[in-house]
Amino acid sequence: MTAREVIKLACEYLGNYDLLKVTELGGTETATEAQQEKLTTMLTCLNDVVQTLALMYMPLKKVEELSSSTKQFEFSKFSKPVLQIIKVFDQKNNALPFKSFPEYFTTNAEKIKVEYHYQPAFASGYNDTLDIVEERCSVRLLAIGVMARFYLYQGLYQEATAWDNMFERAVLVANAKGHGAKIKKRGWY
Secondary structure (H helix, E strand, O other): OHHHHHHHHHHHHHHHHHHHEEEHHHOOEOEEEEEEEHHHHHHHHHHHHHHHHHHOOEEEEEEEEEOOOOOOHHHHHHHOOEEEEEEOOOOOOOOOOOEEHHHHHHHEOOOOOOOOOOOOOOOOOOEEEEEOOOOOOOOOHHHHHHHHHHHHHOOHHHHHHHHHHHOOOOOOOEEHHHHHHOOOOOOOO
């Protein structure tokens, strides 16, 4: 999912259909200064929503293989910014104990696999792919979050609160484990 898809839906929620015609969102018109400012604010809001989802509700996981002759593994060597180490495994998938420090962690093996939570990348353009849990995040969920942040930035607190309540409920539904559960078939006897 791209930033453009989410911002287009947020523009529709705003009722700001003239923004859909600008080139940044796939239209043919050049954005005015006011339109460009609004789009930049919406992109900032989207980045805030993506960071909030990853840090509070839907953490992003990654597994990487690393090696170090000193058995000390620096966080700067990871492909993504590390938020939390979940598990460390040896080559045979046995869990290993580890000790974390501010800039590295240590364990008792030289070649390991690490499962960790990471911080998502910020979208800098409208074609950027968003770093989210795709199975649980929809365009609609992100657009609702963008609306809550957008109204908050505008100082419209009642609207921001209403959209934020919708966002929190949508996140709860997206995180629900048993949505789609079925009731057992019963007879009339």
